[in-house]
Amino acid sequence: MFLSDQIRRAGRSLRSAKARTLLTAMAIAVGAFALTLTLAASNGAQSFVNNIIAKNFDPTELIVVADQTVLGGGDASKPTEYSGNFGSSVSNSGAVTQVKRLTDDDIKKVKAVPGVESVREDITANLQYITRPDQKKFVGTMQSFPPFQQPDLIAGSIPKPLIGKQVLLPEAYIAALGFPSVEAAVGKTITVGVQKPPATGAPQTFSQAIVQDSVVQEFTIAAILKKPTTSQPGTELYLFTSQEAAHELNDISTLGTANYRAYTDIFVKVADGNNAQNITAVQNKIKDIGFYAQSVKDTQAFLTQIISVLQGIVIAFGLIAVLASIFGIVNTMYISVLQRTREIGLMKALGMRKRDIGRLFRFEAAWIGLLGGAIGAGLAFGLGTALNPWITAKVNLGAGNSLLIFQPLQIGILILILVIISILAGWLPSRKAAKLDPIEALRTE
Amino acid sequence: MIELKDITKTYGKGDSLFTALYKIDVAIPTTTTAAIIGKSGSGKSTMMHIMSGLDRPSEGDVIINDKALSELKPRQIDKFRSTEMSFIFQAFFVEANQTCYQNVMLPLEIAKVGRRNRRKRVLEALSAVDLEEKIDAQASKLSGGQKQRLAIARAIVNKPKIIFADEPTGNLDSTTGELIIKLLFNLHKSIGATLVIVTHDEELAARCSMRIYMKDGEITRIEGKSKQPTATSKKTRRV
């Protein structure tokens, strides 16, 4: 029998038992549904992480810290020994912790490591306020601008290099600070207030501290940042300025504290860092002198790790559904063989080969797998596509990101795997059919 | 020519040993119509199964056109059956939930007949049994006589050299049975195949040119043209 005839006959015998076929296929469909959505979510998460990484990190740079906990490592449940290098740091959740910081001396040591091209401190200065004459004051954070970053701009341009007291201002501040338009804002100045830490000694009242210890600086707006498509959560309203200006602001706000000229993390540019070997080599050398270095790849892996765990759980459920459906297929196929004993006997009498009869039933199992896979994946795709904008908005991933990304090839491979699993499940029943004695099968009395 | 040489078929072992066929020796010449006649349980079907290579004898050999079936591999016997033989059964064995077309098509698919000729050949076969109008009807919608005609169409579609019919009228009333018999003999004339009919109907047997009478697994008498000595005489010689 030709393959195409077998496939057609197998499909036809399924159609003659529609309810049974459909119910068996539904079990696979559940698995296919879960797996398709998981894969889509995994694609979405991966691309989200990749977007964040691509916009915020230079792959030839390493993040170097003195304290593992900054990078999410270490054991937070054990007491850490204190040394003079510790300074307070505020985590995303608002908790104030003491972390070991990198001092100027440490940076010198890192600079001396062979293969290190340059080092820049990651500076995030807390501003007291931003304002303009006759306008309200707003809180803000000023960060040193990473030179490789290419944010989307809606007005102005980023000078190369960005030096002095120039600032990149997020779009959201334009209206707040009373500019008539984004274009009008470019080249204008804003006033930035930075608070000095309270001087030791004389006791002060709260209001005195605020009024007396502020330093006010003028910044020129170089460009307006478009609402970021992808950014690290919580950094959407950051202002950016040159490395030296950020440095100066930071020095003012930390002078006399443990955080003065001490950094939670620095960026180390590796010479010829597109070569992964160079990255690893420098990474190891930095470890040797007592610091921790994380490459962009590591960061990516760390971010993806959490996603992977969640995915693993959903995939496990999907696989359980597939596993359960295997028993369904075996059962259905045995019933099919039993019901068609006569037909098998006849086909054998007419000279159909054992091998072809076995195949006929394996194709039948394959059809069930294909049907289930297609139903499950189709429903997941349809539902996912319909609900994707809504879910994405709810999860608040920011514009340009999708929670679910469906890849046709991936879905195709998934269905193929389900078909193969179904064929394997149909193996024993198909052997039973192939081995059937035609004389027994055709006995009438 | 279909030759059965000293065929013995036993079932079981030891105390439960049952001899279904004992030293069967017979030759059916090509294009003959041969009837195998005997009571129920006399071994007619068993003999037919062995003749067609569907079953293997415990002893002896089947030789069809000078080829010994015992020397053929299962694959070759399958090929042989799919290209040179066909079957008609008492219980029709047509697939009720398939159309007439799909039923008649089965032997062509099994024999890997090219797609181009199929429909034409199915139509030919169906018109030979006067069912061409039912080509796309479900087999379940047919009457008993029509079902057997459909089975006959399926049996002739592949232009076989030998047609085995196991009690083809057993499930039909006498008028319908009569029609089926007429049809079978007409077709035999027009396609020139060897026709082996298992029956216990004397009237039907009388129309065949050769009659093989069986009792308890042995041939008791052979009537009509046969170049072979009768089984009984040979058996006595050997004992």
Ligand SMILES: Nc1ncnc2c1ncn2[C@@H]1O[C@H](COP(=O)(O)OP(=O)(O)O)[C@@H](O)[C@H]1O
């Ligand atoms: N597989 C088997 N096991 C044991 N006995 C069998 C088997 N097949 C057939 N027989 C016996 O062989 C004898 C001949 O059967 P069969 O050829 O079907 O008779 P007929 O077709 O003449 O009615 C019967 O007695 C039957 O019970």
Ligand SMILES: [Mg+2]
């Ligand atoms: Mg019988």
